Amino acid sequence: xxxxxxxxxxxxxxxxxxxxxxxxxxxxxxxxxxxxxxxxxxxxxxxxxxxxxxxxxxxxxxxxxxxxxxxxxxxxxxxxxxxxxxxxxxxxxxxxxxxxxxxxxxxxxxxxxxxxxxxxxxxxxxxxxxxxxxxxxxxxxxxxxxxxxxxxxxxxxxxxxxxxxxxxxxxxxxxxxxxxxxxxxxxxxxxxxxxxxxxxxxxxxxxxxxxxxxxxxxxxxxxxxxxxxxxxxxxxxxxxxxxxxxxxxxxxxxxxxxxxxxxxxxxxxxxxxxxxxxxxxxxxxxxxxxxxxxxxxxxxxxxxxxxxxxxxxxxxxxxxxxxxxxxxxxxxxxxxxxxxxxxxxxxxxxxxxxxxxxxxxxxxxxxxxxxxxxxxx
Amino acid sequence: xxxxxxxxxxxxxxxxxxxxxxxxxxxxxxxxxxxxxxxxxxxxxxxxxxxxxxxxxxxxxxxxxxxxxxxxxxxxxxxxxxxxxxxxxxxxxxxxxxxxxxxxxxxxxxxxxxxxxxxxxxxxxxxxxxxxxxxxxxxxxxxxxxxxxxxxxxxxxxxxxxxxxxxxxxxxxxxxxxxxxxxxxxxxxxxxxxxxxxxxxxxxxxxxxxxxxxxxxxxxxxxxxxxxxxxxxxxxxxxxxxxxxxx
Numbered sequence: 369x370x371x372x373x374x375x376x377x378x379x380x381x382x383x384x385x386x387x388x389x390x391x392x393x394x395x396x397x398x399x400x401x402x403x404x405x406x407x408x409x410x411x412x413x414x415x416x417x418x419x420x421x422x423x424x425x426x427x428x429x430x431x432x433x434x435x436x437x438x439x440x441x442x443x444x445x446x447x448x449x450x451x452x453x454x455x456x457x458x459x460x461x462x463x464x465x466x467x468x469x470x471x472x473x474x475x476x477x478x479x480x481x482x483x484x485x486x487x488x489x490x491x492x493x494x495x496x497x498x499x500x501x502x503x504x505x506x507x508x509x510x511x512x513x514x515x516x517x518x519x520x521x522x523x524x525x526x527x528x529x530x531x532x533x534x535x536x537x538x539x540x541x542x543x544x545x546x547x548x549x550x551x552x553x554x555x556x557x558x559x560x561x562x563x564x565x566x567x568x569x570x571x572x573x574x575x576x577x578x579x580x581x582x583x584x585x586x587x588x589x590x591x592x593x594x595x596x597x598x599x600x601x602x603x604x605x606x607x608x609x610x611x612x613x614x615x616x617x618x619x620x621x622x623x624x625x626x627x628x629x630x631x632x633x634x635x636x637x638x639x640x641x642x643x644x645x646x647x648x649x650x651x652x653x654x655x656x657x658x659x660x661x662x663x664x665x666x667x668x669x670x671x672x673x674x675x676x677x678x679x680x681x682x683x684x685x686x687x688x689x690x691x692x693x694x695x696x697x698x699x700x701x702x703x704x705x706x707x708x709x710x711x712x713x714x715x716x717x718x719x720x721x722x723x724x725x726x727x728x729x730x731x732x733x734x735x736x737x738x739x740x741x742x743x744x745x
Numbered sequence: 746x747x748x749x750x751x752x753x754x755x756x757x758x759x760x761x762x763x764x765x766x767x768x769x770x771x772x773x774x775x776x777x778x779x780x781x782x783x784x785x786x787x788x789x790x791x792x793x794x795x796x797x798x799x800x801x802x803x804x805x806x807x808x809x810x811x812x813x814x815x816x817x818x819x820x821x822x823x824x825x826x827x828x829x830x831x832x833x834x835x836x837x838x839x840x841x842x843x844x845x846x847x848x849x850x851x852x853x854x855x856x857x858x859x860x861x862x863x864x865x866x867x868x869x870x871x872x873x874x875x876x877x878x879x880x881x882x883x884x885x886x887x888x889x890x891x892x893x894x895x896x897x898x899x900x901x902x903x904x905x906x907x908x909x910x911x912x913x914x915x916x917x918x919x920x921x922x923x924x925x926x927x928x929x930x931x932x933x934x935x936x937x938x939x940x941x942x943x944x945x946x947x948x949x950x951x952x953x954x955x956x957x958x959x960x961x962x963x964x965x966x967x968x969x970x971x972x973x974x975x976x977x978x979x980x981x982x983x984x985x986x987x988x989x990x991x992x
Contacts, residue, residue: 370833370834371831371832371833372831372832372978372979373829373831373840373971373977373978373979374831374978374979375828375829375978375979376829376981377803377825377827377828378827378980379828379891380824381885381894382894382895384882384886384894384895385882385886407921435792442881443880444879444881444895445878445880445900446879446881448860448877448878448879448880449879451877451879452859452879455859455860455861457858457860457861461857462859462881463860465859499949527938537883539885541857541886542887542889542957543853543886543887543889543957544886547886619936622975670855678886681888681891681975682888682890682979683827683844683974684827684891684975684976685975685976685977685978685979686980
């Protein structure tokens with residue numbers, strides 16, 4: 369029967385998870401991605417990963433320290449954050465998050481200190497006004513691969529828990545079909561890795577020594593992560609499109625008729641395919657471009673999930689409207705979080721400038737030299 | 746005074762524990778964990794509401810009464826009568842659907858709360874302790890009925906409480922008290938003789954979004970399936986916030 373329904377009166381619910389939440393999920397995701405990218409070079413002492421690992425560590429540290437501030441700001445009663453710690457609420461993934469975040473951030477700080485200890489020691493040997501401070505930071509020691517590995521494993525556990533809780537916390541919400549999918553935690557992780565690789569490419573240019581080898585390596589990683597994003601996204605779409613699973617079909621149906629959502633979907637596809645093509649076709653000399661698109665892609669995914677997702681009414685017709693406020697709950701919050709991240713980057717890179725020496729390649733160089741000598745003989 | 750108002754005071758006073766049979770016979774009880782976590786209220790009662798949409802005239806008296814009774818901030822609503830213009834086979838008519846918290850037996854807003862601020866009383870009323878709530882809005886997301894919101898005066902989660910302060914004093918919720926058409930009927934589901942129990946037994950009312958498995962305790966008589974879930978229609982919503990911006 370042909371029925372036409374016009375909604376004349378209903379309530380409009382405003383978004384309750386604000387752009388602060390987008391910033392938090394973006395920053396903590398990039399931090400987790402940064403940790404994962406830093407582990408081969410530091411915790412597993414792979415020399416060919418060391419330089420990329422250092423930039424990734426900067427990503428992990430700066431984003432990991434800024435993220436909890438954004439999270440706290442998303443609470444409408446931030447002064448009551450301690451209420452999380454006086455109860456035991458194992459049924460709430462958010463409560464588990466309040467346990468995992470301090471564990472992760474503390475582990476990250478100790479891990480980063482262990483990784484940078486060698487640099488503290490070297491800076492302490494230079495005759496400067498800050499030498500004593502560097503020596504104090506080094507705590508009388510230098511590179512300790514065992515400590516780095518132990519802390520690497522600790523922060524890996526923290527990163528895994530954070531990746532798990534941030535994904536599941538949202539995916540368990542049955543009331544929102546767009547969120548209620550087991551793919552979401554995987555999508556968060558994959559797009560986080562995309563964003564982290566993208567930020568490595570950007571920082572390699574501006575906060576490190578623009579190493580071409582790091583650029584090519586990060587671009588190859590980026591291509592791999594983007595490939596995974598496309599595969600998972602394609603699966604999600606297939607489940608909804610062919611009606612293989614009810615929630616996914618419902619999720620797709622809830623936004624399929626919206627022009628804005630169709631444009632967003634096209635934009636998301638372009639923001640994934642374009643850096644993929646760039647990274648595969650020309651991994652050197654394109655890092656800044658592919659990196660910027662990748663970071664934008666990771667942020668946009670979260671914006672679409674959180675802000676876009678909340679504009680889909682649970683009971684009413686059509687969509688709720690959202691206009692980004694200029695104040696703290698909108699643009700100012702986004703800029704403020706970005707400013708905090710930039711400040712942290714400035715402080716850390718000012719205190720720990722990129723070591724002048726080139727990437728440690730003694731093993732490979734020695735092998736090459738041996739081969740050259742053998743050939744000459 | 747209509748049936749719903751008359752019966753309440755009588756029903757509340759004569760409710761017996763043995764009357765719990767109605768809950769077991771027609772209503773699925775809460776999961777054991779959820780039931781054990783309940784605190785406060787009188788376990789002898791299980792408050793619920795039946796909304797007869799055939800009687801609703803869409804006057805929004807309930808919406809206003811709720812705002813006045815509970816000091817609901819501007820632009821926020823604990824209850825509202827969703828109103829639709831429906832055209833079928835060339836004929837156009839109105840459809841009214843009062844919405845409020847469903848005080849679900851297995852409420853999805855409770856387990857997600859990270860501080861325990863949201864809880865269910867033993868009489869089934871779901872409440873928010875706004876001195877404990879951190880305003881994380883996890884419950885707002887988890888509610889399938891868009892029944893919760895952030896109160897910007899308290900900066901905490903807010904929702905319909907069945908006017909718990911009135912119920913504890915032996916009064917009806919403000920929306921029921923004021924309903925001119927007698928469309929909202931409130932009472933004790935544990936009492937087989939209460940009006941709500943009788944209506945549930947005899948009228949086979951429906952609930953919103955049954956597939957969510959929340960077991961709402963707000964029932965609807967005359968609920969058109971087209972309005973049972975997310976309504977597939979064209980919105981022409983009155984947006985007070987936008988009007989305020991343009992003023």
